[in-house]
Amino acid sequence: MPPRVVVIGGSLGGLNAALHLYRTGADVEVFERNGHEPRDDGAGVLLPPSTERLLAECGAFPVGVARTVRHFDAQGALLREEPRAHRFASWAALHRALLTALGRDRVRRNHAVVGLEQDGRSAAALFRGGRIERADLVVCADGTGSTSRRLLLPRSFPRYAGYVAWRGRVHESSLPPSAARALAGAVSFLRLPDSHVRVSPAPGHLLDFVWYRDLPDGRALTATLTDRTGTQRSLTVPAGMVPDASVRRMREAAAEMMPPFFAELVSRAPEPYVEQVVDVTVPRMVVGRICLIGDAAFTSRPPATAGAAKAVEDGWSLAAAIGRTGTAVPDALAEWEPARLERGRRLVAGACALGRSAGLWESTAKWPFIV
Known part of the structure; x- marks a missing residue:
C-alpha cells in the first residue's frame, strides 16, 4: 500500500515536494493556510541549472x-x-505551473496548522477548526515563518x-x-x-x-x-x-x-x-515521521542565491528516498537527512561569512547573481 503523505504549505517548496512524492506513487495532500491562490506581486525566481528537474516536471511556462x-x-x-x-520566472507563474502539474484537487486551502503529533506508526497534523490529518509522513514546507518549525524546534527562529x-x-x-x-x-x-x-x-x-x-x-x-x-x-x-x-x-x-x-x-x-x-538554521530536519524542508528548515540571506534551488533539491531527494523504501518512512528519512542538513548549514554559513568578511554590499559584486 503506498504511503500517505501530508504536506503543510502550498508554496513552491511544498508543491514541488508534493509533485515528486505523488509521482513515486504516494498518496499526497497539500494543506495551505491561505484561502486563495497567490497574486503576482512582482516576485521573481532565478532558474539555475539545479532547477532543470523542476522545469521538466512542470512543462512550459513563461521565462x-x-x-x-x-x-x-x-x-x-x-x-x-x-x-x-x-x-x-515569475514566482506566481511557476506556482501556477506546479499547481497544474500536481492537480488543484490535491490542495486544501484555509488550513492553518496548529499542532503536530505522532506515535511509532504515524504522524498527524492538527489544523485550526479541529481537522486532524494522519499520515505515514508529514512534510513541513511552510516557509521562513514556519509554524511547524516553531512547534518542533522552538529555539530555531528567524534572526x-x-x-x-x-x-x-x-x-x-x-x-x-x-x-x-x-x-x-x-x-x-x-x-x-x-x-x-x-x-x-x-x-x-x-x-x-x-x-x-x-x-x-x-x-x-x-x-x-x-x-x-x-x-x-x-x-x-x-x-x-x-x-x-x-x-x-x-x-x-x-x-x-x-x-x-x-x-x-x-x-x-x-x-x-x-x-x-533573516537567517534561519535548524539542528535537525527530521523529528520522527515529520520533516522540515526548504525555508522552513534553512533560510539564507543574499548573496547565497540558492534558496529556491535548495527547496527543489530537498523535495526531489526526499521523494527519491521515499520511493526507494516505500512505507519504511523512518529509514527513508534517516537516509535523506544528513546530506540535506549539511547543504543547508553550508548555504547559510557561506552567506553570513561573505557579509562579515567584506560587508554585504562589497561581497555581492563578486557573485554572478543575487536572489
Whole structure:
C-alpha cells in the first residue's frame, strides 16, 4: 500500500515536494493556510541549472532571459558588463505551473496548522477548526515563518540580518526610453553606500527590482513592517498593504540616492512591498515521521542565491528516498537527512561569512547573481 503523505504549505517548496512524492506513487495532500491562490506581486525566481528537474516536471511556462550582467556605480556609470545568461520566472507563474502539474484537487486551502503529533506508526497534523490529518509522513514546507518549525524546534527562529528588501515590478513601456535601454535584457546591479539594487527581466517585458537597505533593529524596523491597517507584520508587508507614507519615503530615498534610470524604475512600481531579511538554521530536519524542508528548515540571506534551488533539491531527494523504501518512512528519512542538513548549514554559513568578511554590499559584486 503506498504511503500517505501530508504536506503543510502550498508554496513552491511544498508543491514541488508534493509533485515528486505523488509521482513515486504516494498518496499526497497539500494543506495551505491561505484561502486563495497567490497574486503576482512582482516576485521573481532565478532558474539555475539545479532547477532543470523542476522545469521538466512542470512543462512550459513563461521565462525571462538575461544575456548580460551589468554593474553600475552610484552615479549611473557602467563599471563593467559581462556576458552571462540567466533565466528568471515569475514566482506566481511557476506556482501556477506546479499547481497544474500536481492537480488543484490535491490542495486544501484555509488550513492553518496548529499542532503536530505522532506515535511509532504515524504522524498527524492538527489544523485550526479541529481537522486532524494522519499520515505515514508529514512534510513541513511552510516557509521562513514556519509554524511547524516553531512547534518542533522552538529555539530555531528567524534572526534579523540587519537589512530589508524592497521589491517591485514595472513594465518596460512605462519607463523613459533611456531607462528601458539601460536596464532591459540584463541583470543590472547598482552599488550604493550600505545598500544595493538588482534589476532582472521577467516574462512579458517586465522588470523586477529588489533594493536591499540597511535598517537597524528597533523602531525604524517596526515602522517599516507595519501595514496600512496598523498591524505589525513579522516578515513581509505584502503588495497592496504597504502604507502610502512608507512608499512615498522609499521613493524619495530612491530619487536622492540612485541615478535617474534606477530611480525611475523604483518610482513607477505600482505596488512595491517590503520584507525583512533573516537567517534561519535548524539542528535537525527530521523529528520522527515529520520533516522540515526548504525555508522552513534553512533560510539564507543574499548573496547565497540558492534558496529556491535548495527547496527543489530537498523535495526531489526526499521523494527519491521515499520511493526507494516505500512505507519504511523512518529509514527513508534517516537516509535523506544528513546530506540535506549539511547543504543547508553550508548555504547559510557561506552567506553570513561573505557579509562579515567584506560587508554585504562589497561581497555581492563578486557573485554572478543575487536572489
